[in-house]
Amino acid sequence: MRIMVVGGGGREHAIIKKLSESEKVTEIFALPGNGAIASLATCVNIGAKDIEGIVKFAKEQNIEFAVVAPDDPLVLGAVDALHEAGIPCFGPESRAAIIEGSKIFSKDMMKENGIPTAQYESFDDMDKALEYLQDCAIPVVIKADGLALGKGVVIAMTRDEAKAAVREMMEDKVFGDSGSNIVIEEFLTGPEVSVLSFTDGKVVVPMVSSMDHKRIGDGDTGLNTGGMGTVAPNPYYTEEIADRCMKEIFLPTMEAMNKMGRTFKGCLYFGLMITENGPKVIEYNCRFGDPETQVVLPLLDTDLFEIMQAVEEERLSELDVKFRDESACCLVMASDGYPKKYDTGFEITYDDDLKAEIYVAGAKLDSDGKLLTAGGRVLGVVCTADTLKAAVDSSYREAKKVHFDNAYYRSDIGAKALKVLEEN
Ligand code: AMP
Ligand code: GLY
Numbered sequence: 001m002r003i004m005v006v007g008g009g010g011r012e013h014a015i016i017k018k019l020s021e022s023e024k025v026t027e028i029f030a031l032p033g034n035g036a037i038a039s040l041a042t043c044v045n046i047g048a049k050d051i052e053g054i055v056k057f058a059k060e061q062n063i064e065f066a067v068v069a070p071d072d073p074l075v076l077g078a079v080d081a082l083h084e085a086g087i088p089c090f091g092p093e094s095r096a097a098i099i100e101g102s103k104i105f106s107k108d109m110m111k112e113n114g115i116p117t118a119q120y121e122s123f124d125d126m127d128k129a130l131e132y133l134q135d136c137a138i139p140v141v142i143k144a145d146g147l148a149l150g151k152g153v154v155i156a157m158t159r160d161e162a163k164a165a166v167r168e169m170m171e172d173k174v175f176g177d178s179g180s181n182i183v184i185e186e187f188l189t190g191p192e193v194s195v196l197s198f199t200d201g202k203v204v205v206p207m208v209s210s211m212d213h214k215r216i217g218d219g220d221t222g223l224n225t226g227g228m229g230t231v232a233p234n235p236y237y238t239e240e241i242a243d244r245c246m247k248e249i250f251l252p253t254m255e256a257m258n259k260m261g262r263t264f265k266g267c268l269y270f271g272l273m274i275t276e277n278g279p280k281v282i283e284y285n286c287r288f289g290d291p292e293t294q295v296v297l298p299l300l301d302t303d304l305f306e307i308m309q310a311v312e313e314e315r316l317s318e319l320d321v322k323f324r325d326e327s328a329c330c331l332v333m334a335s336d337g338y339p340k341k342y343d344t345g346f347e348i349t350y351d352d353d354l355k356a357e358i359y360v361a362g363a364k365l366d367s368d369g370k371l372l373t374a375g376g377r378v379l380g381v382v383c384t385a386d387t388l389k390a391a392v393d394s395s396y397r398e399a400k401k402v403h404f405d406n407a408y409y410r411s412d413i414g415a416k417a418l419k420v421l422e423e424n
Pocket of ligand 2: 212226227290291292
């Protein structure tokens with residue numbers, strides 16, 4: 001099979017690695033891919049949002065199956081356009097991708113279907129939003145309705161901060177049209193769990209759970225980032241919580257989408273918070289998470305391509321999707337300064353005895369074939385082991401064998417998860 005993967009980050013590197021292990025896959029194209037993905041796939045310089053270019057390429061190259069990984073092309077209708085061209089895909093069509101594309105849509109859907117989530121109000125009028133903030137509970141969470149590069153969420157600790165966030169989104173348009181409508185929601189507390197799932201609209205098959213580390217600094221301090229590291233499984237996600245999630249969240253979500261004629265096929269990501277009152281949905285993503293994918297897929301023991309094909313053909317229930325009973329850690333190495341200003345263009349080298357899987361997010365090849373840093377998050381150092389402790393220790397040990405100038409990484413990825421395991 002000639003397949004095409006749309007996207008070019010660490011998540012896509014992990015997806016492509018797994019797909020390359022399938023006996024059914026003969027050739028992989030990555031649009032646009034990156035300097036490291038180039039060792040597994042033919043990288044083609046077509047941007048992930050260039051839907052016309054993507055479809056044209058797929059037709060010209062007789063692509064037999066397409067995987068669309070990032071949120072933007074999914075929400076913009078890349079899968080719809082590929083389907084129209086007769087190309088089978090893994091990923092939701094835009095009418096289902098709206099579950100991530102519009103927070104108001106997903107909040108209303110949850111409310112109508114009794115799916116547990118933070119209480120909220122939505123606004124298209126700034127004055128009404130500001131009035132609501134006069135006497136709502138504080139802290140409060142302000143969310144831009146549309147996609148905002150993962151930055152459209154503000155946790156306001158004071159009323160003034162909340163009002164400033166509303167003005168920035170609705171008046172100053174810092175997220176463009178994404179902030180024309182907003183959600184103001186209740187602040188919840190509790191540990192967070194990411195659960196990625198495969199679904200074909202008939203069954204939901206959760207993957208192994210994981211824990212993201214979103215802040216730049218140790219101890220979950222400093223600015224939000226695209227994710228500084230992940231571990232899997234997440235020790236807060238007990239069997240009891242998993243059962244409740246399936247009954248109270250996963251199946252009701254699938255059924256609600258079906259009922260609306262918005263059947264979701266692809267990877268549905270549940271961002272959950274385990275509150276005192278049970279698990280609640282913080283957010284849905286219409287795609288694999290990054291960097292969750294980098295710890296989840298290495299533990300997958302079933303052919304990823306076969307799963308993707310079964311999802312597209314709505315026969316996922318026929319497969320026995322298995323995960324190894326092991327743990328994984330992804331330690332993200334970033335350019336110092338990220339998520340603000342940082343320098344790029346430094347050569348990346350690995351020691352000969354490197355034993356980790358490296359999933360590269362931001363790097364390009366120069367004309368001499370050297371790999372150079374080209375982004376804020378540069379790469380993830382991924383190790384799997386029998387225990388979480390061994391996986392975390394290995395990632396930190398192997399990171400010392402990866403070299404580039406100005407490298408920065410957190411020193412406590414997995415620490416919270418290990419503490420929970422020790423306490424139980
Ligand atoms: P998101 O960009 O939607 O992933 O949200 C970023 C982070 O904001 C989440 O991972 C949570 O840590 C936090 N967050 C979002 N909504 C809430 C909420 N209602 N209460 C508390 N924290 C929240
Ligand atoms: N790690 C969270 C996300 O992919 O949005």
